[in-house]
Amino acid sequence: MREITLSKAVNEAIAEEMRRDPTVFLIGEDVAEAGTPFKVLAGLVEEFGTKRVIDTPISEPGFTGMAVGAALTGSRPIVDLMFGDFIFLIMDQLCNQAAKACYMSGGKLNVPLVLRTNLGATRRSAAQHSQSLHALVAHIPGLKVAMPSSAYEAKGLMKTAIRDNNPVVIFEDKLMYQDKAPVPEEEYLIPFGKANIKREGTDITLIGTSSMVQVAEKAAALLEKDGISAEVIDPRTIVPLDEETILASVRKTSRAIVIDEGHQSYGVTGEIASRISEKAFYHLDAPVLRMGAMDVPVPFSPALEDLTVPTPEAVAERARQSVRGELFDAA
Amino acid sequence: MREITLSKAVNEAIAEEMRRDPTVFLIGEDVAEAGTPFKVLAGLVEEFGTKRVIDTPISEPGFTGMAVGAALTGSRPIVDLMFGDFIFLIMDQLCNQAAKACYMSGGKLNVPLVLRTNLGATRRSAAQHSQSLHALVAHIPGLKVAMPSSAYEAKGLMKTAIRDNNPVVIFEDKLMYQDKAPVPEEEYLIPFGKANIKREGTDITLIGTSSMVQVAEKAAALLEKDGISAEVIDPRTIVPLDEETILASVRKTSRAIVIDEGHQSYGVTGEIASRISEKAFYHLDAPVLRMGAMDVPVPFSPALEDLTVPTPEAVAERARQSVRGELFDAA
Amino acid sequence: MAAKAAAKKGTAPKGNAEDYLRMYRQMVRIRAFEDNANQLYLSAKMPGLTHMYSGQEAVAVGICEALTDDDKITSTHRGHGHCVAKGADFKAMFCELLGKEEGYCRGKGGSMHIADQSHGNLGANAIVGGSMGIATGAALSAQLRGTDEVTVCFFGDGATAQGLWYEVMNMAALWKLPVIYACENNGYSEYTKTEEIAAGSLTARAEAFGIEAHKVDGQDVLAVNELTQKLVARARKGEGPFFIELDTYRYHGHHVGDINREYYRAKDEESEWKSTRDPILNFGKWLTEQGVVSEDDLVAINDEIRADAEAAVAYAEAARYPDASEVDMHVYVDSPELDAALSKQSA
Amino acid sequence: MAAKAAAKKGTAPKGNAEDYLRMYRQMVRIRAFEDNANQLYLSAKMPGLTHMYSGQEAVAVGICEALTDDDKITSTHRGHGHCVAKGADFKAMFCELLGKEEGYCRGKGGSMHIADQSHGNLGANAIVGGSMGIATGAALSAQLRGTDEVTVCFFGDGATAQGLWYEVMNMAALWKLPVIYACENNGYSEYTKTEEIAAGSLTARAEAFGIEAHKVDGQDVLAVNELTQKLVARARKGEGPFFIELDTYRYHGHHVGDINREYYRAKDEESEWKSTRDPILNFGKWLTEQGVVSEDDLVAINDEIRADAEAAVAYAEAARYPDASEVDMHVYVDSPELDAALSKQSA
Numbered sequence A, B: 001m002r003e004i005t006l007s008k009a010v011n012e013a014i015a016e017e018m019r020r021d022p023t024v025f026l027i028g029e030d031v032a033e034a035g036t037p038f039k040v041l042a043g044l045v046e047e048f049g050t051k052r053v054i055d056t057p058i059s060e061p062g063f064t065g066m067a068v069g070a071a072l073t074g075s076r077p078i079v080d081l082m083f084g085d086f087i088f089l090i091m092d093q094l095c096n097q098a099a100k101a102c103y104m105s106g107g108k109l110n111v112p113l114v115l116r117t118n119l120g121a122t123r124r125s126a127a128q129h130s131q132s133l134h135a136l137v138a139h140i141p142g143l144k145v146a147m148p149s150s151a152y153e154a155k156g157l158m159k160t161a162i163r164d165n166n167p168v169v170i171f172e173d174k175l176m177y178q179d180k181a182p183v184p185e186e187e188y189l190i191p192f193g194k195a196n197i198k199r200e201g202t203d204i205t206l207i208g209t210s211s212m213v214q215v216a217e218k219a220a221a222l223l224e225k226d227g228i229s230a231e232v233i234d235p236r237t238i239v240p241l242d243e244e245t246i247l248a249s250v251r252k253t254s255r256a257i258v259i260d261e262g263h264q265s266y267g268v269t270g271e272i273a274s275r276i277s278e279k280a281f282y283h284l285d286a287p288v289l290r291m292g293a294m295d296v297p298v299p300f301s302p303a304l305e306d307l308t309v310p311t312p313e314a315v316a317e318r319a320r321q322s323v324r325g326e327l328f329d330a331a
Numbered sequence C, D: 001m002a003a004k005a006a007a008k009k010g011t012a013p014k015g016n017a018e019d020y021l022r023m024y025r026q027m028v029r030i031r032a033f034e035d036n037a038n039q040l041y042l043s044a045k046m047p048g049l050t051h052m053y054s055g056q057e058a059v060a061v062g063i064c065e066a067l068t069d070d071d072k073i074t075s076t077h078r079g080h081g082h083c084v085a086k087g088a089d090f091k092a093m094f095c096e097l098l099g100k101e102e103g104y105c106r107g108k109g110g111s112m113h114i115a116d117q118s119h120g121n122l123g124a125n126a127i128v129g130g131s132m133g134i135a136t137g138a139a140l141s142a143q144l145r146g147t148d149e150v151t152v153c154f155f156g157d158g159a160t161a162q163g164l165w166y167e168v169m170n171m172a173a174l175w176k177l178p179v180i181y182a183c184e185n186n187g188y189s190e191y192t193k194t195e196e197i198a199a200g201s202l203t204a205r206a207e208a209f210g211i212e213a214h215k216v217d218g219q220d221v222l223a224v225n226e227l228t229q230k231l232v233a234r235a236r237k238g239e240g241p242f243f244i245e246l247d248t249y250r251y252h253g254h255h256v257g258d259i260n261r262e263y264y265r266a267k268d269e270e271s272e273w274k275s276t277r278d279p280i281l282n283f284g285k286w287l288t289e290q291g292v293v294s295e296d297d298l299v300a301i302n303d304e305i306r307a308d309a310e311a312a313v314a315y316a317e318a319a320r321y322p323d324a325s326e327v328d329m330h331v332y333v334d335s336p337e338l339d340a341a342l343s344k345q346s347a
């Protein structure tokens, strides 16, 4: 199968859906001729014109609010938010307006909107351009949240997001845009709420989101050398969350680590870990471990930044401790 | 001891600190003559004048940003945000600016700012005036988050918040403003990061935040009738979180329920439950249970709204199941 | 909706009688709705709070009578008037205010979130200024979809302090969107006078973005309607956006519970507006002076509408609450086409 | 900082020689800093990205030379120029750009977050428009604390699209805050021309709030300085706020990696600005014409500053990274007075 970059996969997904459905349009800063600073959208304005690939002023609340209005009235906007960190600027439009319109109207209104943005540190972009803020939107009912972990996932999840009749926030890892993966030429969709078992294993379950799926896979490879068989699960969407697949795996392996690039506290790792701890309680041989990003703003200095995110080595080490039973003593 | 309302307690705390420290000022909508729609700040403008009790236009991002600037330059602002739901409007100023200034400057800048706002449903105020959004700010390093559970707590935590050199967000429960509690005439502060054991018990630990402390206490009273001894813990601040007091209690009781009025998913209950499940793993006789608000926007209709938040009866029932071991079978 | 009045004060009043009477009736309907809503609150039958539109009727009616059902509006926390004026039904509105199943939003929205998409009302909003983006986006969508729909964005003087407005005005001006920003300047935002919270000039703020701005007496339904008709027609041709500042007044407190308000506004001021600038009284007087209707006709209209409103209240009081099972419905809507594509794929 | 020039182009140039030379030097210092920063990036020695200020030097210098150390500024993602102009030191700046312990922010902030509070620079900001509230609040704080400090808020033309600006302008105007909004209109925001993203007129936007607005040639350091001195003096007396739009140009791409930019702006345009409107060349020429300095003097100044910059780069390259233990330091600052009160209470 051909291999394409995550960037190209997203571009293809959007182009295919824009061809299929004339109500889909793109809106955001420098999305047209520039094709975004990451060049993900390059070429789209040439095909679809400036009416459907709309460059905006630097007005994130404004154009997000406009997308909500457009989505309420027969259009299907894709909002391009250049950095995930800017989500703080649009929280009202996203969480008070888009997320609630359907419920507040008793189902009479709905907001088929995609917000595509990104996450991920270690790009030396400092505290306001490196955050992984997906937990915040996952906390708000009415939004769906997708976290692609490869080019293949990015394409399928984006296409599904565009066709979903609800607001969907999709977080791409900005460090993965040049990563390649096999992606079929044929059209495909990836359903929301169905986790992907990336690797089967029997001793411990590693649940990772976004680029942390790769971290988990690398950790699993390290563990294999030690004779430890790790199962790796990619939830794909954290809202809806495929609890069943995760629980089934942990009931089998009896151990789990949840890995996520958002800050550890009050984030994704706590949610998934606590669901496992509650619902697979009887099957656990060790505490469910959490590995989020450190609870610090992302530092600029490379000497510090690399310390803040989970690494394959650190995950493997925690997994070994768990399997060896070392964690029992600590409790 | 005299009893005063939570509203009066907050008012006293602010007045005392404004008398003590001339750099403290209040800023927000209708804080002066109107004393806020909840009348919490009534009388302050008469004592301190309009220079220190500043009525603003309806510009939440604007006046929050201004408070950050004032805090960076020798003032100690208290920002009044009329409804907790409006926090979505100020997330950039709070989370990208206030929370990070200290870290990004390597400790050279700091932001002694208090954001006072509220939470709590069942006031028939519908989806945009009823949210409990404290988990969102708790996820952002650099902010402290206080959750008073009574008039006594509200006064002490507010005074401490004003004196803290970091940005502190304090969530008052808007349904508790008229609740009275004994509050000493003498000055006192309540330290951050020290949980309060509201009631001692041996069979199960109930951890509640804000008004859920009262719910937990009522549940404990119900349980007492069934011969079940519940320990009730009020963390007081969720950032910093007093993990030790919580863990010590659960190690003793072997069972726990975490109760919070924020949406259950990706919120406070997951964080506290997962910490307990991990760090008191060996001591648990039953899964740690979570009782947050339902993952739905808050509905207006009284017939629906009351269903969305934890009640003493529901907490007591879950506690009984836990103590009876019923939950084991479910796993 | 029927063809609208090419209203011109003083010209051929009888020829436009039908239009005038519809406008009159709509204003009375709003007043009757609000009087009943207030009563429900005072008798503790209404959950929560609500914000009365009384006094501002000429704004909603003058504007909405220049729109069709395909045209959109966005509304505010003080939104009953817009909702009625855009064609909503009393029963479904009162049911919504009481949290009943037959409400416009099945009781989930309440006073501050009434939406009536069948008449193009995209909804009230409890975030001040929160619908400015929505309205502008509806106009963008109309343009993209190649329709000639126009969107009117209602908001108060207080909402002009929200930065969102400036962001969307800029884009509306750049892209010539068919949106009309209608600022109901009722002199107050909550308990504060407008002049204390608004520097400079509101019309100049719109003009600074190259947006044509107008000021009009918001108590004169014909003046409002005439201006709006012209601007709507121009907006349909791509000459928008526009801004209108409408001078008006709210008769009640900021919300129904705001009873003692002398600390921020004088009783004299209130009675002055009510006695000399009431939009319904004045328009009624003009209609009789012009011989369009008799005073008795007006009384009859009034009585009929009042009876309607009371019947709707009674209906709503007796109506059912939504079933408990509805609490977690409508968080998400289904996506049947997506589901079909997915099941085709897995087959 | 010494007393500032009461600069008036054409009047007594020799009498103001000291001031002129300081401005000239400061502009050269900025250019030298940026050339070295760019070189660090191109040779892959700098982590991340950075945005060059080259071409806009007269803005930062003309304005900051009208301020004292007690006056505050807020800066942007394109902030090196403001930082140098407000008095920062090369070594601590380069150390910050390289993420070193001796950087202004101990390496934690980097290019986009340099702050130098000892000279009143409250910091660069990576959120476009993100410092508009901060600047206005610093002015409020100055007023509340009874000082005569003035704050200058630097931002780009693109930032005028952020709603926050209108919110804070309104409050600044209502409360007569001592803040000057300085918009560096360099014709572009990222890869988009200003006219495509800004409707109407920028000065009119400020004026709509009753704020006095000025336009000035941002390539003419004396014109900038003269205007700023006047406005600063008036702001100190409570006559603020003010708005200045400064016409200027960035010589490099949006950021150091933006090399192929012909798709959004012509090479001719760039060379035209560089050859005819360079703030340093033109001011240097004028200084020699007026007999303030000789060409040789200028060369010597240039050489000295270049050497300084290179030495600072070498110093920064050799400097230590922060220790790993610093990673979770500075998330919070201590509160010693609070801690003392608490321990007194528990004693």
Ligand SMILES: Cc1ncc(C[n+]2csc(CCOP(=O)(O)OP(=O)(O)O)c2C)c(N)n1
Pocket: B029, B058, B060, B082, B086, B089, C077, C078, C126, C127, C128, C129, C155, C156, C157, C158, C159, C160, C186, C188, C189, C190, C254
């Ligand atoms: C973002 C936001 N801030 C504050 C409020 C509280 N609030 C509700 S109505 C109102 C005043 C609005 O004034 P105006 O826009 O003039 O409308 P009016 O009430 O006069 O119709 C305020 C401050 C709110 N609902 N939303």
Ligand SMILES: Cc1ncc(C[n+]2csc(CCOP(=O)(O)OP(=O)(O)O)c2C)c(N)n1
Pocket: A029, A058, A060, A082, A086, A089, D077, D078, D126, D127, D128, D129, D155, D156, D157, D158, D159, D160, D186, D188, D189, D190, D254
């Ligand atoms: C809120 C926000 N939106 C978008 C960006 C990405 N961005 C960085 S600089 C920039 C252009 C800014 O243009 P302008 O204000 O004119 O400043 P200039 O770069 O020309 O100095 C953009 C869009 C950002 N950093 N912050």
Ligand SMILES: [Mg+2]
Pocket: C156, C157, C158, C184, C185, C186, C187, C188, C189, C190
């Ligand atoms: Mg008003």
Ligand SMILES: [Mg+2]
Pocket: D156, D157, D158, D184, D185, D186, D187, D188, D189, D190
């Ligand atoms: Mg620019």
